Amino acid sequence: xxxxxxxxxxxxxxxxxxxxxxxxxxxxxxxxxxxxxxxxxxxxxxxxxxxxxxxxxxxxxxxxxxxxxxxxxxxxxxxxxxxxxxxxxxxxxxxxxxxxxxxxxxxxxxxxxxxxxxxxxxxxxxxxxxxxxxxxxxxxxxxxxxxxx
Amino acid sequence: xxxxxxxxxxxxxxxxxxxxxxxxxxxxxxxxxxxxxxxxxxxxxxxxxxxxxxxxxxxxxxxxxxxxxxxxxxxxxxxxxxxxx
Numbered sequence: 001x002x003x004x005x006x007x008x009x010x011x012x013x014x015x016x017x018x019x020x021x022x023x024x025x026x027x028x029x030x031x032x033x034x035x036x037x038x039x040x041x042x043x044x045x046x047x048x049x050x051x052x053x054x055x056x057x058x059x060x061x062x063x064x065x066x067x068x069x070x071x072x073x074x075x076x077x078x079x080x081x082x083x084x085x086x087x088x089x090x091x092x093x094x095x096x097x098x099x100x101x102x103x104x105x106x107x108x109x110x111x112x113x114x115x116x117x118x119x120x121x122x123x124x125x126x127x128x129x130x131x132x133x134x135x136x137x138x139x140x141x142x143x144x145x146x147x148x149x
Numbered sequence: 150x151x152x153x154x155x156x157x158x159x160x161x162x163x164x165x166x167x168x169x170x171x172x173x174x175x176x177x178x179x180x181x182x183x184x185x186x187x188x189x190x191x192x193x194x195x196x197x198x199x200x201x202x203x204x205x206x207x208x209x210x211x212x213x214x215x216x217x218x219x220x221x222x223x224x225x226x227x228x229x230x231x232x233x234x
Binding site: 065 | 226
């Protein structure tokens with residue numbers, strides 16, 4: 001299980017290769033990449049800045065990965081989340097789950113993202129033509145998380 | 150009781166402080182009581198807590214509900230709902 005919070009970009013191929021390297025038990029790799037959109041709530045987004053709570057962020061991501069491992073039969077979980085200022089088309093977040101079979105890998109990947117969206121202490125601030133604004137939390141994200149209860 | 154308080158994102162901007170260490174009175178033993186005490190102490194905090202739809206709290210870097218207790222030396226953070234991912 002690996003959790004990283006970083007400013008630098010990530011290479012999905014390299015990350016997946018490292019995660020499954022030398023493990024012949026892995027039959028399935030599911031991954032999710034979150035990307036900065038250029039439109040949010042009807043406004044054109046020039047850039048976003050991600051703030052986080054150092055210490056709690058890592059702890060929270062580790063707990064989410066642990067919960068996924070307890071719930072599904074997984075070989076490994078990787079979470080990489082970027083912070084700092086990002087532009088549209090930039091990658092923000094990567095979640096990779098590996099398992100013997102696809103069902104567990106798919107479900108766990110979605111579970112990790114749904115929990116990350118509602119529990120990991122990150123906050124986005126957008127720059128639009130009207131100035132800077134903090135992004136509001138979405139009810140749909142809370143609903144997505146609640147379906148796992 | 151001494152507490153280390155942290156504020157993040159829009160809440161940090163509203164109160165104009167990222168971090169402070171405060172001596173709180175004996176009657177303050179839960180997250181809710183701490184929030185009320187901070188609001189009574191300063192109109193800026195009262196406004197910030199009232200304006201934010203739902204201020205979340207963490208005690209020692211774990212999400213904490215209103216009734217969660219705070220202890221001497223605790224790190225208590227206040228922030229808006231998270232928006233990562």
